Amino acid sequence: MKKLKASLLPATLLSTMVIGSGFATTTYAQDPYTVGVEASFPPWAYVEGGEFKGIAIDAMEAIAEEAGMQIEFRDMPFPSLIPALAAEKIDILATGLTVTEERSENIDFTIPWWETNDVVLVPEDSDHNVFTAVCCGARIGVQGGSSQQAWMEENVVNSSDIDVELAKYDNYVTAVDDMAIGRISSVIVDDTSAQEYINAGKPVKMAGKIYIRAPLALAVSKDDPQEILGDLNQGIMAIYDSGEWGEIVNEYIPGVTVPAIPGHMPDFVDTYQKPVAGLPELGNE
Amino acid sequence: MDIYDVLLRDFPFLLKGLGVAIVLLAALLSIGFVLGMAICLTQLYGPKSRFVQWPLVIYERIFRGVPIIIMLFIFFYGISGVVDISAFGAAILAMGLRSGAYQSQIFRSAFQSVPAGQMMAARAMGMSKMSAIRNIIFPQAARHAIGPWTNEFSSEIKETSxxxxIGVVELTRQAHYIITSTQGNILTVFAVVALLYFILNRTGNSLLYAFERKLAVPGFEK
Structure with missing residues (x-):
């Protein structure tokens, strides 16, 4: 695309854009697909010793091998990932990404590959329970742009008289550390990550669970411009059926019960309407 | 593995992040220098027509008046419909254009600090405008510009973070990797990162101060 500059002068703006989009499709066809990840979100994706690791990373590599796709990972902060996918800066989003109605209007989800519930984390020495931790002037930590933030705003902050304030963080590790200092009294996070913090020896405990059965999935740009949604769906089913998925998950979260694939597919997601891409026998009627 | 072992193991990646920051810094300062100098010279000695001057003023006001983080988003997401720009390219462009706006004003104040009578005297002695700028005004203005330019250098180092x-994996992001993969140690890791930024900043400033001393006219500006 750098060559574009040379053609800028003689060509009009309109023809430049036409040439530009022509270039774009040819380069995309040869280049590997760019997989956007948030590499500070263990156990889904993180960097250790300069290498990408995590469930989403290993599973994405297995799916790519299954589908015969070339991929490369690109790390971005979480709040930038969905805009990047919507703007087609990346082709696939692979992280612990929760399926929500709002997101499904801007990006297309694959079939769900995981299911989480949210937990209320409090400091180890706290005597709060799930009710007292989320009320009465409490400051509660969430990751900015996360599904937990959306859920709290929809169900607690904006729709009830419960007096709480949300503190939004760049990532959950900072939120949990801030709770240890005492700036916030609790953190709402998905159960998979919460278990990870407890296993790592952080001074936190679960005060209670918010049972929301949120599906997690991969995502591609809206309307699947690269036509890879079907391949990804088949890839997810293939690594689940072969047992590879279970091995990957157990490597990062030992002893966890792996939810069945495909899990609960919410009605509001248009790519879950029958027939689902690549898996025509599935989908909501 | 405690945090010091991890830091030791991952130190090359921190240095790699520092390298990315340095390349970004060098590129944005170069763009800013060329652009800033061109704008300054046009504002002071170029045609006085408003068709030339107004766009320069508008450009300078906009880039000095909008937060750099907004500019980064605009350049990365906003212009992707026209040109497919990489994150690194977008960062260089957004920060370089912004630095140009700042540097133009650094240079303008330096040029204007040279008394106007010198230009008149040079012209009266038959020197062309170009020659007077190059041989009389510029050598004096350059000395005045180094001080404030050191300031611009320092603030741009910090802004590379x-x-x-938008996904440029520089020093700060590499530090995030260590923090999240070890589930904490924010104080230790950012202390090391702060030290690296400090060393880079200090080295750059020392070089610029040495340059300033070298250019100083003995017995006059000391």
Missing amino acids: LAYV
Whole structure:
């Protein structure tokens, strides 16, 4: 695309854009697909010793091998990932990404590959329970742009008289550390990550669970411009059926019960309407 | 593995992040220098027509008046419909154009601090405008510009750390990797990162101060 500059002068703006989009499709066809990840979100994706690791990373590599796709990972902060996918800066989003109605209007989800519930984390020495931790002037930590933030705003902050304030963080590790200092009294996070913090020896405990059965999935740009949604769906089913998925998950979260694939597919997601891409026998009627 | 072992093991990656920050810094300062100098010279000695001057003023006001993080988002997401720009390219462009706006004003104040009578005297002695700028005004203005330019250098080093919001993996992002993969140690890791930024800043400033001393006219500006 750098060559574009040379053609800028003689060509009009309109023809430049036409040439530009022509270039774009040819380069995309040869280049590997760019997989956007948030590499500070263990156990889904993180960097250790300069290498990408995590469930989403290993599973994405297995799916790519299954589908015969070339991929490369690109790390971005979480709040930038969905805009990047919507703007087609990346082709696939692979992280612990929760399926929500709002997101499904801007990006297309694959079939769900995981299911989480949210937990209320409090400091180890706290005597709060799930009710007292989320009320009465409490400051509660969430990751900015996360599904937990959306859920709290929809169900607690904006729709009830419960007096709480949300503190939004760049990532959950900072939120949990801030709770240890005492700036916030609790953190709402998905159960998979919460278990990870407890296993790592952080001074936190679960005060209670918010049972929301949120599906997690991969995502591609809206309307699947690269036509890879079907391949990804088949890839997810293939690594689940072969047992590879279970091995990957157990490597990062030992002893966890792996939810069945495909899990609960919410009605509001248009790519879950029958027939689902690549898996025509599935989908909501 | 405690945090010091991890830091030791991952130190090459921190240095790699520092390298990315340095390349970004060098590129944005170069763009800013060329652009800033051109704008300054046009504002002071170029045609006085408003068709030339107004766009320069508008450009300078906009780039000095909008937060760099917004500019990064605009350049990365906003212009992607026209040109497919990489995150690194977008960061260089957004920060370089912004630095140009700042540097133009640094240079303008330096040029204007040279008494106007010198230009008149040079012209009266038959020197062309170009020659007077090059041989009389510029050598004096350059001496005045180094001080404030050191300031611009220091603030731009620190701003390179913002490029991570659009996915440039520089020093700050590398530090995030260590923090999240070890589940904490924010104080230790950022202390090391702060030290690295400090060393880079200090080295750059020392070189610029040495340059300033070298250019100083003995017995006059000391």
